[in-house]
Amino acid sequence: MYFPIADVTISPILLMGVGFLVGILGGFFGVGGGFLAGPMMFWTGVPMNFVIGTDLAHMTGKSIVATHRHRALGHVDMKLGMYMVLGTIVGVEIGARFIEALEDTGAIDITIGITYIVILTGISLFTAWESIQAIQMVRTDQIDVQEAVGFKGLTKRIRAINIPPMVSFPVSGIESISIWMVLGVGLFTGLLAGSLGVGGGFIRMPMLIYVLGIPTHVAVGTDLFEIIFSSAFGTITHAIKGNVDILMALVMHTGAAIGAQIGATATRFFAGPKIRLAFSVLPLIGAVLVAIRLLGSGMVH
């Protein structure tokens, strides 16, 4: 099929296949999946300047499908999501300005690359350790698997902070929490996402679980809800720069829509700790891909 905007001919079946795979991951783990979709799109023949923008556009449509599915399952806290969006937008803007300042130093790629690898590896190892702890807790202490979290210290401290106004999030099971903590988490994840140039699902999902104490299934659904807004914003900004082939995104999305439905439905059959254990592999893959890119570009010897 010929895509006149990007001026390339690519098999729509391949694009749908990529969308399908990334859709399953997105629906199941609550991530945008740009770290995998990007290299795969490039592999199918999408020109590099169209990869990020087109991926963001298809992510918008995919997140709508996955969020709706998760909402039907009671996994989306829309109130929490809206607060997080506010914090994230401010964070992304600060992160983008930080990057502009860093560009003047001339060492931006290596600095961001190494930071990205360190953060993603840290998230991966921590999530794997915690989820194994939680699985062992379920076996030895016979506690409810949905409540099993191997690391609750930070959540307790965050919830003990009593700076008004206090808000409640019934869907997430939070009776009272300072609004500043929620906005702060959104700001921090937005800051990292804006600085590292990624969607932020990798970072936001663990932060929702370990910092705010949101149940895993709700964290997945709420993260997807947020991705609708962040990827829509990204679609507009990239499209204005001429970096979105919307026809390609529409074709990819036809595969992603069914993948997202399957991924979201599959979360019903897995308990929180197992979802987190499987999730822990994803940031590691992202870190390895960045490491390969840095080594390939000759920036690291």
Next chain:
Amino acid sequence: MKKLEPRILFRNLAVELIIYGGLILAYNFFVLRWMGDWLLSIFNSNLTVYALYALGLIVIQGVFLDFVTTVLMKYIKLDQFGIRRILDVFSNR
């Protein structure tokens, strides 16, 4: 919750993917294929308008495919693993 045999589960999934694949191929052929020139002319004339169209199209398709996939999954019972077997659904009709 009663669990479905993996064999049946994969069969359900395969049936849904075949039906969905057919619908999507028709959609690609009859709708998306013919939108290329129209989108290219907007892309070349005004990128801001193109950006708005791009977002609008992906959101509309998102809502549309959400409806299609939800109906399919409900009909095939893929979202209710173990309640009814896909072959029973078809053999009763």
